Structure formats: C-alpha cells, structure tokens
Amino acid sequence: MSSGLKEAVIELREEDALRVTEEELKGGTDPLILINACREAMDVIGQRFADGQAFIPELIMAGEIMQGVTARLKPYLKADAAGEKLGTVVMCTVQGDIHDIGKDIVVTMLDIAGFEVIDLGVDVPVAKVVETVRDNNAQVLGLSGLLTVAFDSMRATVAAVDEAGLRADVKIMLGGAPVTDAVVDYAGADAWGKDAVAAVELAKQWAGGAS
Amino acid sequence: MTLPDNWSELTPDERLQWRLDAWQNIPVEFASSEVAQAYRDRVQLYRDVLDLKKPATVPVAPWIGLLPFRFYGHTGKQAYYDYEIFKGDWFKFHEETRPDGLGLTLGVVPGKLFDILDYNLYTWPGHGTPEDTCYQYTEQEWMKGDEYAALIQDPGTYWQRTYLPRVFGAMEPFSMLPPWTDLVEIPFTAPFFAGFSAPPVKEMLKKLAEAGDAAMEWLQAAMAADGRCMAELGIPQTAGGATKAPYDTLGDTMRGTRGLMLDKFRQPENVKAAMERLVPQSIDWAVRSNNMTGNPIVFIPIHKGADGFMSDADFKELYWPTFKAVLLGLIEQGLVPWVFVEGSYNERLEVIADEDIPAHRMIWMFDATDMDRAKAVVGKRQCIGGNVPAALFAMGTPEEMDAYVKDLLGKTAQDGGFILSSGIVLDEADPAAYHAFMQAGRKYGK
Numbered sequence: 001m002s003s004g005l006k007e008a009v010i011e012l013r014e015e016d017a018l019r020v021t022e023e024e025l026k027g028g029t030d031p032l033i034l035i036n037a038c039r040e041a042m043d044v045i046g047q048r049f050a051d052g053q054a055f056i057p058e059l060i061m062a063g064e065i066m067q068g069v070t071a072r073l074k075p076y077l078k079a080d081a082a083g084e085k086l087g088t089v090v091m092c093t094v095q096g097d098i099h100d101i102g103k104d105i106v107v108t109m110l111d112i113a114g115f116e117v118i119d120l121g122v123d124v125p126v127a128k129v130v131e132t133v134r135d136n137n138a139q140v141l142g143l144s145g146l147l148t149v150a151f152d153s154m155r156a157t158v159a160a161v162d163e164a165g166l167r168a169d170v171k172i173m174l175g176g177a178p179v180t181d182a183v184v185d186y187a188g189a190d191a192w193g194k195d196a197v198a199a200v201e202l203a204k205q206w207a208g209g210a211s
Numbered sequence: 212m213t214l215p216d217n218w219s220e221l222t223p224d225e226r227l228q229w230r231l232d233a234w235q236n237i238p239v240e241f242a243s244s245e246v247a248q249a250y251r252d253r254v255q256l257y258r259d260v261l262d263l264k265k266p267a268t269v270p271v272a273p274w275i276g277l278l279p280f281r282f283y284g285h286t287g288k289q290a291y292y293d294y295e296i297f298k299g300d301w302f303k304f305h306e307e308t309r310p311d312g313l314g315l316t317l318g319v320v321p322g323k324l325f326d327i328l329d330y331n332l333y334t335w336p337g338h339g340t341p342e343d344t345c346y347q348y349t350e351q352e353w354m355k356g357d358e359y360a361a362l363i364q365d366p367g368t369y370w371q372r373t374y375l376p377r378v379f380g381a382m383e384p385f386s387m388l389p390p391w392t393d394l395v396e397i398p399f400t401a402p403f404f405a406g407f408s409a410p411p412v413k414e415m416l417k418k419l420a421e422a423g424d425a426a427m428e429w430l431q432a433a434m435a436a437d438g439r440c441m442a443e444l445g446i447p448q449t450a451g452g453a454t455k456a457p458y459d460t461l462g463d464t465m466r467g468t469r470g471l472m473l474d475k476f477r478q479p480e481n482v483k484a485a486m487e488r489l490v491p492q493s494i495d496w497a498v499r500s501n502n503m504t505g506n507p508i509v510f511i512p513i514h515k516g517a518d519g520f521m522s523d524a525d526f527k528e529l530y531w532p533t534f535k536a537v538l539l540g541l542i543e544q545g546l547v548p549w550v551f552v553e554g555s556y557n558e559r560l561e562v563i564a565d566e567d568i569p570a571h572r573m574i575w576m577f578d579a580t581d582m583d584r585a586k587a588v589v590g591k592r593q594c595i596g597g598n599v600p601a602a603l604f605a606m607g608t609p610e611e612m613d614a615y616v617k618d619l620l621g622k623t624a625q626d627g628g629f630i631l632s633s634g635i636v637l638d639e640a641d642p643a644a645y646h647a648f649m650q651a652g653r654k655y656g657k
Contacts, residue, residue: 012476055522057472064473098334098347101468123340148605148639149344177554177579178601178635186606195519 005034005069009041012061014068021069031073038066042112050197056105059196063108085116087207089140090132092120094153099146102175102196106142109196110203115140126153126160133161133170139207142199143189145176154187162188171206175199212505226545227572230507231258234447237505242443249445253311257447257508257630260594261547262571265627269620269656271649272449272630273599274551275314277345277638278645279304286343287336287638291322294432301436305444308649312449313440315510318636320346321429327422329380332464345638353378354465356474359481363488368392374465381418384411450549451506454497454541455513456534457486462515471515475529486533494540501546508549508574509541517554523562531562538568548573552597553635555579560588568593578634586623595623596630599648604633604640609647616651624656631656 005024008017024034045062048054089110093103100122110117118132133141141161143154154174161167174184174192184192190206193199212233215221221229235254241247252267259266279300280290289296297319305313322335332353333339335346354362354374362369368390376386388406393399406412440446455463461482462471474482497509515521516530538548550573556563557580576597577585585595598619603612616631623629631652637645 014476055525056520057475057525058522060469060472061476096341096344098340098349100350104469147344147347148601148635148637151602151605180600180602182602182606 003037006037006041009038009062009065009069010044012058012065014061014065017065018068018072021072025072025076031076034069034073038069039112039114042066042109046109046197046200049195059105059109063105063112066108066112086114086204087139088116088118088136089142089203089207090118090120090129090136090138091142091144092124092129093122093144094150094157095123095125096153097145097147097150098122099144099176102146102177103142103144105196106144106175106193106199109200110142113200113204115203115207126157129157130160130164130166133166134164138170140203141170141172142203143172143174143187145174146178148178150176151178151183151186154183154189158188171202173199173202212502214502221545223543223545223569227507227542227547228545230501230505230545230547234451234506237441237447239438239441241441241445246443246445250441250447253445254447256311260596260628260630261574263590263594263626263628269624269652270311270630271632271652271656272310272312272596273314273633273648274636275304275310276318276636278640279314281639282307282642287345288322288342290319291336291346294429298432298436298439302439302443305440305446308645309444310446310649313437313446315450316433316437317453318345319433321425324422324425324429327381327418327425330378331380332378348464350467350469352467352470354461354470356466356470356478359474359478359485363481363484365390365392366488366492378464381415381422384409384415387412448504448506450508450510451504452497452500452508452546453510453512454493454537455511456516456530456537457489457493458516458530458533459512459514460489460493461485468515472521475521475525479529482529486529490533490536490540493537494544497541497546498544507545507547509546510549510551511537512551512553514553516559517552517556518558520554523558526559527562531565535565535568538573542569542572550575552577552580555581557581557584560584564589564592566592574630576630576632582619582623586629590623590628594628594630597632597634599631599633601633601635601637604637604644604648606641607644609643612644612647613651613654616648617655620652620655 004020005017008020021034025031042062045054045058049059091103091107093100107117107119118136120128120132143157145154158172161170172189174187174189179192191202193202215229235251241250256266256268256270260270277287277290280287280296282304283300285296285300322338325335326338331349333346333348336342336344340347358373361373372386372390376383387409389403393403437448462468466474501507501509516526521530541548552575556577563575570592574594574596575589577595578597582598589595599615603615620631
C-alpha cells in the first residue's frame with residue numbers, strides 16, 4: 001500500500017509523507033514500492049509544472065520530501081535495488097559562473113526520473129567536463145549558466161568535447177535564464193531546455209525512456 | 212540635499228515635483244551652457260515619460276555593468292581594483308556612446324574593500340571567480356531556518372550579532388558584543404563597553420576603519436567618474452538610491468532561494484511576519500540615500516517573484532503586499548521607484564498594475580516580459596521600459612538589433628511612457644551590436 005505516500009508527496013505534506021514512509025517500512029512494505037510511489041508522485045508534479053499549475057517552490061519542496069523519504073529507505077535497500085538506470089547524465093554550471101539553483105533542480109529531477117546523474121558543481125573547468133564525460137560514457141551533458149559570460153564557456157566546453165572525439169557519443173543540452181536558440185547555435189550544442197521538466201524530456205529522448 | 216522646512220506639509224505630488232526640480236537643476240559646474248542644457252533636456256525626457264507624455268526623443272538608458280571595461284580591453288578585476296582604469300573607461304564609454312543615463316557606478320564594486328572585510332556572501336574577480344567576470348553571489352542559507360523569531364523581534368540586533376558575523380569574516384567579533392540597545396543608563400555602560408577590550412574586537416575595529424578608508428577611496432573615484440560625465444557630457448545619473456522588495460531581501464541574501472521556498476511550506480507565518488518587519492527599513496534606506504544624492508529615482512532590482520518562481524496566488528499573497536507597501540512608502544516621500552524586473556513577469560502584470568498605486572509615479576523596467584501586454588496592462592498607468600535581450604547584445608548582428616529595437620519602439624513608445632534599455636545589466640556586448648542598439652534608439656525614438 002503506497003497510495004498514502006503518493007498523495008502526501010503530491011500534496012507536499014512533508015510530515016505526512018515521512019510518517020507514512022516509516023509506518024510502511026515498519027509494516028514490511030517493499031521499499032521499491034515506496035520509491036515507485038514517489039516517482040509517480042513526481043510525475044504528477046512534473047506534469048503540473050509543465051501545465052503551469054506548479055512552480056519552482058513546488059519542485060524544490062517535492063525534491064526535499066523525496067530526499068527525506070530516500071534517506072529513510074536506504075537502510076532497507078539492497079545495492080542496485082533501485083533498478084536499471086535510464087542513462088548517464090553529466091551536469092555542471094560552466095566555468096566562470098557559480099549559479100547553481102537551476103542546475104540543482106535539473107539534477108534532482110533527472111535523478112528522480114531514473115538517470116545516473118554526475119553533478120560536477122559550479123564554475124567547472126572544461127577539462128574536468130571532458131574527463132567526466134569520457135570516464136563515465138555519458139550519453140547526455142547538461143551545461144548551465146546564468147551569466148552571459150557562460151556563453152563562451154559553453155562554446156569552449158562543447159569544442160573541447162568535440163576535440164576529445166566524444167561529440168558523436170554525447171548529446172549536449174544547455175539551460176539557464178539567458179539561453180536561447182541562438183546560444184545553442186553559438187555554443188554548438190544540441191538543444192536547450194527552458195526548465196527542469198524540459199531537461200528531463202530531452203534526456204529521455206536522447207538516452208532512452210522517452211514516453 | 213536639504214529638504215525644505217515645510218516638507219511634512221507637502222503632498223506626495225508636491226514632494227515629487229520638488230525632487231524632480233532639484234534633480235533637473237543639480238548644482239554641478241557644467242563645462243558649458245550647452246552641456247548644462249543637454250543635462251536639463253535629458254532629465255526632461257525622464258519627467259515626460261514618467262508623466263506618460265511623448266518625450267522629445269525616447270530616452271535610451273541601458274544597464275551597464277562591466278561593459279565599458281570590456282570595450283577597452285580591461286578585465287573585471289582591473290575595474291574593481293584600479294580606479295584610474297575605472298574612471299578612465301567609464302568616461303570614455305559614456306563619451307563614445309552618449310546614453311541618456313549613466314550606468315550605475317554602484318555596480319563597479321571596490322575589490323579592496325571586500326578583501327579587507329573578508330566578504331563571504333560573494334565571490335569577485337580574482338577572489339573566487341575568474342578575473343574577467345563580474346561579482347557573483349554565493350547562494351546558501353546565511354540566515355538559518357530557525358532564526359525568524361530573532362529577526363522579527365529586532366532586525367538591527369539580529370543583523371549585528373548573527374547575520375553580519377556570518378557574511379563578513381572581519382565582523383565575526385560582533386557576535387561577542389551585546390546589543391546596542393543595552394545602552395540606556397549610566398550603570399549599564401561600563402559592562403557594555405568591557406566587551407570592546409577583547410583583542411578580536413579591537414582587531415575588528417581596526418579593520419573596519421581600514422574598510423572605511425577603502426570605501427571612501429572608491430566613493431571618491433565613483434563620484435569623480437559620474438561627476439565628469441555629468442559636467443562634460445550632460446548625462447544624468449540614472450538612480451539616486453536603492454532598495455529591495457522584502458521577499459527578495461529574505462530570499463536573495465538571507466535564507467537563499469531554496470531556503471525561502473521551503474519556508475513557504477514549512478513556516479509561512481514567519482515568512483510573512485519577517486517581510487512585514489522589513490518594510491519600514493526598506494523605505495528608510497532609500498529615503499536616506501535619495502535625500503543625500505538629490506536624485507529621486509530609486510533603483511529596485513526584483514528577483515524572486517518572477518514567473519515560475521511562485522504561483523500567482525503566492526505572488527498575490529506573499530510577494531506583492533509588502534513590496535507594494537514599500538512602493539507606496541517611497542511614492543509618499545515623492546520618490547520614483549524604478550523597478551528592474553529580472554526574468555519574465557507575464558503572469559504578474561495584472562497584479563502590479565494595482566490601482567492603489569497612483570498613476571504616473573513609477574517606472575517598470577522589464578527583461579523577458581511580453582512588451583505588448585506590458586504596455587497594455589501596466590503602461591496605461593506607469594512608465595515602462597527595458598526588454599532588449601542580453602543574447603542579442605552578445606551575439607546579434609547590427610541588422611538584428613536594428614530590427615528588434617524598431618519593432619519594440621513601434622509597439623511600446625509611440626505615445627510616450629517608454630525608456631529603451633537592456634533587459635539585464637550588460638557585462639559584455641558585441642561592440643557592433645551595442646552601437647546598433649544606440650543608433651536604432653535614436654533613429655526610431657524620434
């Protein structure tokens with residue numbers, strides 16, 4: 001029985017969600033059922049976000065509740081019990097820019113959607129991005145930036161991925177308030193997402209799991 | 212600037228006219244009578260658009276950050292640390308481009324001051340970010356989630372004993388000192404001052420004095436930079452003071468974006484009470500600075516109420532009431548709020564067109580908002596402006612820029628009430644695109 005958890009997450013009732021999780025675990029419910037309940041709840045919230053019925057605070061609060069639930073599930077989970085990952089995504093805010101809020105929301109949403117997400121943080125040197133994409137055979141690279149200085153860093157990062165011979169194997173998405181189609185062209189990326197839901201959709205299209 | 216003796220008897224409209232007159236007749240020694248006239252004509256442009264009249268020409272007042280320094284081959288670090296470069300590039304840029312308002316020198320911040328203060332709230336070029344970037348905010352919970360009661364009880368003491376020691380390394384010893392409000396009677400004075408004998412406090416006071424000198428050195432440079440542009444080019448300063456919306460004060464540099472968003476669900480009553488507590492000081496801050504500078508425009512950058520950052524219901528209930536109280540408080544004092552609306556505000560236009568705010572009394576500068584709707588909804592009561600995208604400045608061709616400005620002015624400026632500007636503060640632009648912006652503004656703004 002996990003509908004109580006799903007409803008509590010959808011309605012962003014944090015205390016209820018955590019209490020139900022603990023009760024279910026004590027009652028012997030399989031933690032995977034609870035994880036799936038949370039994912040279903042996040043799908044609903046993500047859809048509401050896409051429809052303009054939910055907003056960034058709702059995404060962040062839902063992510064926060066998910067983290068709380070996951071922390072309580074951990075002792076009950078076997079390694080790799082969370083199931084097959086959809087693919088690997090490397091995320092960062094590009095060199096010269098330290099803004100992380102948008103990037104962090106995308107990381108949370110990708111994680112919840114079932115991707116293996118490697119978050120390199122902010123102000124990330126080009127070489128570090130290339131190395132991480134190569135070492136992890138990432139299918140998707142997400143580059144975030146809020147400042148216009150980020151445009152040049154995005155371009156340099158894409159160029160370095162290309163020079164390393166990895167460009168054919170990795171799709172590159174951009175995100176951040178000033179990003180437009182023109183920035184995608186300028187940087188040589190593949191696409192941009194206007195928000196976290198769009199980013200998850202792109203990753204699903206490219207790395208599998210597209211609905 | 213000294214206010215007239217009968218200030219308290221004046222109506223808000225009389226106060227506004229008095230302040231606008233003072234701004235237009237600023238006591239600056241102009242290089243010539245032509246320059247003096249150019250200055251007065253430019254201020255008249257703002258008076259006209261504020262009053263929703265058609266100006267002689269649409270005022271062109273882009274937001275300027277590090278752009279002048281980039282134009283002349285200097286880095287952000289040089290701009291923040293070398294005041295000869297700061298002053299030189301500042302003048303050269305305004306002389307070359309001739310906008311109708313000066314960039315905000317307040318945004319070209321003094322690096323040396325922050326080195327002394329060990330400012331944790333930001334990184335700046337050469338100190339946490341590359342030398343050729345602008346300063347950037349370090350997002351975290353500088354105010355903890357369980358500190359609302361202390362803030363609401365006494366903001367001044369909260370700032371002194373908790374917030375400042377956290378955000379300025381040099382001010383950490385403030386946490387050791389009792390609140391200033393203890394100083395009420397002779398027997399309590401000695402115990403209060405005993406704290407000042409502690410070595411860390413003595414060290415802090417030395418640093419604060421050094422910080423004072425560094426700030427004064429920068430202020431003199433900034434005043435010289437702006438003063439020269441005014442005196443020789445006849446370009447007025449765009450703003451004379453600043454303040455913030457209470458929700459942004461909490462969300463930007465205290466609880467952080469994420470912290471405040473979670474508080475909205477976990478402790479909504481505390482958020483509301485804290486914002487209400489911040490209203491009077493938000494008004495007072497601007498009134499004091501604008502009285503000092505003699506310029507009636509109050510620069511108010513707003514952030515956390517943008518589309519997507521909260522629901523419409525939350526904007527109406529959480530963000531707008533205390534921000535509106537600040538705006539009304541400024542207008543009551545005859546000041547002109549110049550709200551710099553970052554991001555998109557398409558969902559907020561009907562709310563901010565609030566009829567409780569007297570018409571022709573403030574300026575809304577938009578970024579990514581639909582300008583047709585902004586004109587129709589907000590522009591019928593207040594002056595609007597802004598909107599030319601950062602990406603177009605950075606990557607657009609002169610032809611694209613020309614077409615954009617032509618279209619924008621065609622739909623917003625034909626009957627007045629519009630200021631042409633960039634949507635965001637410009638740290639960089641392709642020089643050709645930038646010049647095309649200025650030229651298009653002159654060509655289509657007539």
